[in-house]
Every structure is written in C-alpha cells, then in structure tokens.
Amino acid sequence: MINSPTTPFGRFEAAWRAVERPELVADPTAAALRTWAGAEPVESVLVVDTDPEKADTSVFCESYDVPLELSANCVIVSAKRGESVTFAACVALATTRVDVNKTVRKHLGARKASFAPMETAVAETGMEYGGISPLGLPADWPVLIDEAVAATPHVLIGSGRRRGKIILPGRFLTQLPGAEVLPQLAT
Template sequence: MALEVRDRLVGPVAGALGAWTVREAAESVLYVETEPDLADTAVFCEAYDVAPESSANCVVVAAKRGGNTVLAACLVLADSRVDVNNAVRRHLGARKASFASLDLVVAETGMEYGGVTPVGLPLGWPLLIDEAVAHTPYVLVGSGQRRGKLILPGSALAQLPGAEVLSGLGV
C-alpha cells in the first residue's frame, strides 16, 4: 500500500495520500518501483507487458482567456490522447489551450517530468479525467517520479480533489 511507503514518494504525492479525506480511496493506492529509464508509457507498457488501456497518462494543459491562464491536469488512458483543442478548451472556457511547458509543470507540481501524477497536484487545479479512466477497475499512473508507478481503481481517481469526469476527453 502506498500509504505505508510514503517516505519513498515525492513530497506532494506523499502529502496528498496522507491528507486524502476519502480514506478508502487512499488505502486502495499501491506503489511499485520501476526502472526510471522505462518510465515513458509506451516503453513501460512494452517492458512490463502492461496493456495501454490499463495505464493512464497525466498531462498538464495551460488554458488561456484574456490575460488569465489556468493550469489543469488531464488524465486519459494510454491508448488515447487528450483532446486539448476541443474538449479541454471548451470545458475550461478558454480561448486557447495547449500543453504546458516542461519547466512550468516541474516547477508547479514538484514532480519529475515523465512521472507526473494526478495524486498530489497543486490545490485548486482542475483535474479532468476521461470517463474511460474512471471506469477502469485498476489503472497505472505516474508516482510523481520516474522510478515508480501508482496503481489504483479508476473510481478512486474520480474522488481526488478537483476531479471532474468528462466524456470525450480522450480521443
């Protein structure tokens, strides 16, 4: 159980697991150590014989309207991609949406690139989850670092702070 190995997790993830008010969801999270060189989803799935539909990618999007920028995390199954230009832009009421820069993501989340996870995101960030992820019995996501993965029910992800389940987020 990830709660038992919080000392091996990055600060934001460890803190979020400990503070998660839905205890059953927090207790359902498992942590597995993996090779850092195999962290990228396609490589990970091939090396560990994991079906892409059992793994999810968490990407950060910058949505802009006027002079305001909102950062949001999007979670889709690894066999699909985030519909940034339509689903995300419309849902966030933005004029323009694009993937956030690597430097910004690392600085804002306190996580490693290639390991960004929906568990432990900055407070106030929207977390947009494709409904296919929410309906997955168990899904692998990043752990905040490249050397591990979290495994948890899709339904638990939908109970994270700021989570919104959307139809058509992944295409």
Template structure:
C-alpha cells in the same frame, strides 16, 4: 494478467520514499493505491508496459494543459487512457474557457506540480487545478499512473481518481 505485469507492489502509503512529496501527502488518506519501484529509464508509458508486461490499456497518462484568458494563465490536468489522446483543442479548451489550450511548458508544469517530468500524476496537484478524468479511466478497476517521480508507478482505482479534489469525470475526454 494484473495491471502490474511482472512487478510486485505495496500500499503507496507504506513507501513515501517512492513518491514525490505532494503525492505522498495526497495518498496518505486514500485506500487501494499501490506503488512499485521501476527503472527510471523506463518511466515512459510504452517502455514501462513493454519492459514489465503491464497492458497498455491499463495505463493512464496525466498531461498538464494551460491557456490564457484576460491575461490569466489557467491550468488543468487531464487523465486519459494511454491508448487515447486528450481532446485539448475541444473539451479542455472549453472547460478552461480559453481561446487556445495547449500542453503546458515542461519546466512550468514540473515546477508548479512539484513533480518530475514523466512522472506527473493527478494525485497531489495544486488545489486550484481542475483534474479532468476521462470516463473510461474513472470506470476502470485500476490504472497505472505516475508517482511524481520517474522511479516508480502507482496503481489507482478509477473511483479514487474520480473522487480526487477538483476532479471532474468527462465523457469523451480521450479519443
């Protein structure tokens, strides 16, 4: 079974209308990235996988994490398989060099990313954010991730995600 299940996909660069603006700019120079239109009500990973027959283990979640150090708020994006959770209070906290790391407030993450809640993806995020990619995501042939909007999903090769600007492959990020 393909990562897409019952969906048909096209090269993402061919359908910028299915992408948030910063995502469309980011995929323009990438190869192997596909997009498929979905029902926005089914954007959450579990609902998407169930409705379209996409395997849960072929999906990755991108979460925005923040923490403060000396009054400065620091952000990072974490990309982990949907069957795991990001080690926010361990690896991410140490990587950001903050006392406490937590999920960034939804409204702040959406505003800074320029993407919709439930569609945030590592492609097209602010250049100064580290993108922490779990080693299992980086090793995957392709994973399903958000497209910046709730009305579509992307399939992206793990190697492409590992090669994004600011990306760092982190062993054990998802557990």
C-alpha cells in the same frame, strides 16, 4: 509487500501500499495520500518500484508487460483567456489522446489551450516530468478525468517521480479535489 512478481498490471518485483512507502512517490503525492479523505480507502493505492529509464509509457508497458489499456497518463494543460492563465491536469488512458483544442479548451472557458511546457509542468507540480501524478496537484487546479479512466477497475499511473508507478481504482481519481469526469476528454 502486497503481491507476487506477476500481477494483472505487469511484472514487478513487489507492490506496496503507497501510504506505507512514501519514499517511492513524489513529496506532493505522499502528502495527498497522508491527508486523503475520499470514500475510496487510501490502502487501495499501491506503488511499484521501477526503472526511471523506462518511465515513458510505451517503453514502460513493454518492459513490464503492462497492457496499454491499464495504463493512464496525466498531462498538464495551460489554458489562456486574456491575461489569465489556468492550469489543469488531464488524465486519459495510454491508448488515447487528450482533446486539448476542443474539449479541454471549451470546458475551461479558454481562448487557447495547450500542453504546458515541461519546465512549467515540473515547476508548478513539484513532480518529475514523465511521472506526473494527479495525486498531489495544487488544490485549485481542475483534474479532468476521461470517463474511460474512471470506469477502469484499476489503472497504473505516475507516482510523481520517473521511478515508480502507482496502481489504483479508476474511481479513486474521481474523488480527488477538483476532479471532474468528462465524456470524450480523450479520443
């Protein structure tokens, strides 16, 4: 256990190093932590055990006293060009919205881009809807990160499950396979 019940990230009973508590994260997230090779130490990623009924961002932040500006969302986008479909993850602060129709579509060179349907996002990631994490996504997916997330000293994001969240330095996300920091990804 790492901390006391009150942290800059909110009120939690405890926080642990995520690599030491793989049962609190989705299998793909745990695998990504086990094989981490980035410059940022894997021990900097913490996990907190939370109520899955309170996983939705606004409810979660209110219930656990987490400021929205310290919380980020990972959304899955489906981009189409002709018959080709590309999936990408977009990570943005909870106080913003991902610009799918302009920034993401143009960056991916797609004719059309939209949020992936829930069933597709769950099937393609192996994670639970409402808790999708940028850690553990398919290796060939772009992980588009808003510059505000990358600049945040620590951010709270999904663990791949509705139960639990991970806390990590924003710069950790920039070291993920396929990671790209995009200015104005979110507005």
